[in-house]
Amino acid sequence: MKSEPTEFSIDDLQNMPNQTEHWDGVRNYQARNMMRDDMKIGDQVFFYHSNCDEPGIVGIMEVVRESYPDFTAFDPDDKHFDPKSDPNNPRWFMVDIKFNRKLDRTIPLKELKQKPELEEFPLVRRGNRLSIMPVTKQQWDFILSLEQKS
DNA sequence: GCCAACGTTGGC
């Protein structure tokens, strides 16, 4: 899952009560579907910092609550307000995410792009703009194996 | 700040 650290960083997550926060503001159908249909309690998730000095994977979190309506879509004062999302038939969903740990170092996007093992990983594919994307077990293990290097 | 690559919108 991506977030701009100026908006919400892994430190912000770590400092939340219970180190837990709802992942609101996703307004893309593909990303929504993954939260709504695929993310289950106990699933491990990489936290990715985007749009910053060193874009990359910075930590690990865990799903602690499965899909429920993103209430920020109902609030006209909220940045992510969407008048088309009806509380009786919500368009947008979110999950709750809990801090697990920071990686010992940021694993930069630049480095991930150089790895033939990650050719199929959506994050490094051209033009990818999804803020949430699936990680296979193989990709997960490989990425974690990079943590202690260089 | 630029711009490529998308996704969404809305006229027809």
Next chain:
DNA sequence: GCCAACGTTGGC
């Protein structure tokens, strides 16, 4: 249903 125009994302 097509597609041009527009808006957003996000690396660089």
